[in-house]
Amino acid sequence: MSINEKNGAVENSNSGLEKFHYKQELNRVMKLPSVVFFGVAYMAPITIFSTYGLVCNMTHGMLALTYTVATLAMMFTAMSYRHMVKAYPIAGSVYAYTQRSLNPHVGFMAGWGILLDYILLPMFNYVTLSLYMNILIPQIPTTAWIGIFIVIVTITNLVGMNFTKVFNNTLIIVQLVFVVAVIILSLKYIFGGGGLGTILDTTAYFNPEEFASPDVGWAGIFAGASILCMSFLGFDSVTTIAEETVEPEKTIGRALLITCFAAGGYFIIMSYMMQSAWPEAWYSFEVPDSGAYEYMFHVLGNVMALIFCAMMVIGATASAVASQASAVRILFGMGRDGLLPKKIFGYVNKKTKIPSINVIIVAVISLSAMILDLSAAASLVNFGALLGFVMVNISVISHYFIKGQQRNGAGIVKYLICPIIGAVICAALWISLDSLSKILGIIWLVLGFIALAVATKFFRQLPPDMNLNE
Template identity: 30%
Template sequence: LGAIAMFFTAYSYSTLSQHISSSGSAYAYAGVCINPAVGFLTGWILLLDYLLFPTLVAVLGGVAVHAILPQIPVWVWPLIYVAIGTGVNYLGIQQTAKFDKLLVFIQLGILAIFVLLIVRLLMLDSSQITLSFRPFFDSQWFTPGLIATAISVAALNFLGFDAISTLSEESEGGGRAVSKATLLALVLATVLFIIVVAFAAFATGNVDRFAEGNATNVDRFAEGNVGGIWLKVAFSIIVAFVCAVGNIITAQTAVSRVLFSMGRDRMLPAFLAHVHTTRKTPDYAILFTGGVTLLLSYLFSGKIESISTLVNFGALFAFFVVNLCVFILFNFRMKAQRRIFAHVISPIMGMIVIGYVCLNMNIHALILGISWAAIGIAILCYRKAHNQNIAIDLEGKKLLD
């Protein structure tokens, strides 16, 4: 249900990426479909998501591994994660893609081992495995109110597919390749989520044994239940490391392209638009992102909830604007190409879903997010007062590695 809820937004990203080929993603979409000022504000708020997400991952990964290896200070892990992520990104998009593939194969391998061990345990001693449809449907908890709340939470687990749109200027297939990849990413994530949750539930049995708020312990318990303590420790370390590095690489790839695009348009300092002469990557933006991520990792150490809520605010705002862009573009400026589902029903449903998810957002996140937006508005007012140009450059040099 969470995937279905996010499908509408993914479809909007897929639609716009075919018509607007820019590494600026939601920033460029809003600037072209609405106006450059809204584009800047969207990009500014989007930075909350793209700059803080690698910070969140670095902090989470550090805490996870430190719990298993307390001898190593927790601050060491974010340093390692960010150094690897920044280094890989600096080498170029082709090297980044190869490294990402390696990390994906490692994670798929871990998932395959986990599933095979559960199947093996079922064959050896079926009493330890609870095969039921309960992970998918439990009449005791299946009420409209709880399901609606659960959807708003589950939908946030799909954040990230939007980052693909930042590679529009570098992908060999251009906007069409990005369009297909966006929807494919959502489908694959949904399938993998279902597999992990279902098999973890099968191996766990009665989840009522876990205290409220400790649902994340289910996977760790399941690992220990099917493979013993060695699997629990090994998987925890490997998954924490691989997920942290992989997500930091992806997030830094995305945010460096948005910073590059905004720097190219002089919406942010121009040095962010610098392109490496041989690697053809926004090298200054990548290094800037790495430095900011490292700094924020220490400033926000132990404040995981605060980071995650701000990340959600930035992403949800951008999602809402992207859906709005599709509706405006095809209902006012490109009426001849309008399709009812793709350009009317889908974006409206996307805005409704995002609006509902925002209703369940932490009030402190809303206050901080609105405060960040207010800073962006103040910058806009300053630029206009000093007659500084506000425009989106879609003719800028493409990054081809």
């Protein structure tokens, strides 16, 4: 491997792309810290606040328990992703894992399903930041803010990955400083007699009385967790930048686990602390979609509430940049392989090394944020993600346990029991999504099925080798 000092790009003549009939067109500039930061930016450290009011209201304050369910699902799935990255170090995608482990046609549909969440996640971020910009400057409508930030994010992604990397890392550091301040001030509030007055009251995690109410139970917890899963999509997004990552075989697998495990622990602890500080929050919100703002105002005061709005805008912007970048590269992979028109979706700007036409396409799709609310946007994004996660877990079983016959003691746990648990939890969360999201998601799958039928001449041929992420 050699490093080109002039342009900062890491060039690897043995990238492994040649055997897939590809050439290295994107700059390899991402090392482990930057890949982890990319995943964290995709998730955003303050993403917990985006759905805090909504899910806290749904689960009657048992947000920490709900995050535990979501974390378990994502932990098992992250481990499955890591297994499949080792098996296919170039093809870091749901499509490739399913295609090689199960069936090419099933793999195509799995890849098509998870494509939905990558394309639509920027939309969720624009809905979020517009809500908080409207609190800061109510004279400007939310739709106008959505348009303004689509332009800002699109320009950032058009400049190039080096600039995007610096932009995201800076915004993450700002968010982390704010999160630390929230934790310190919230604990000071609790220990000063506010809320429950202690962090040892377990009703902040599980409240038997509220759990037994008709609106909650496990059905309510799983419904909430199906929304919270979107908070974890960052660990999966790192597979989309494999072509811009140094030693992706090692780096991507490590980044997957670091991003997922650290985020899960943080989400559980943070939500437990917030419930301890304001146990009545779930029935006190005036507007659940902006419940976190109400938490800041109630617990930390007006100044922190206003700072929080600014931080939410920063976090949503960083996440929009990362999610748009991921969607762009998936469309590039599909265009390069001929699944979509190559001259459009497979185009790479020679100067910036960015699939610039795809950047514009995703920006146009993101305009749909102007007609969706936070709950609808979150559920629709999670439709494809959870479906894809189920298929990754099944792929591990097929590749290692069935075909690889790794059935000793450790193999049974790693390649059968763990992925089964991950698949079942993800499937349960998928079932818990709202009806509208399922209807729209199924329509998307039908369109994918039609595209597959056309591409394979009504299943007489294998589908194009999509290879989304490498």
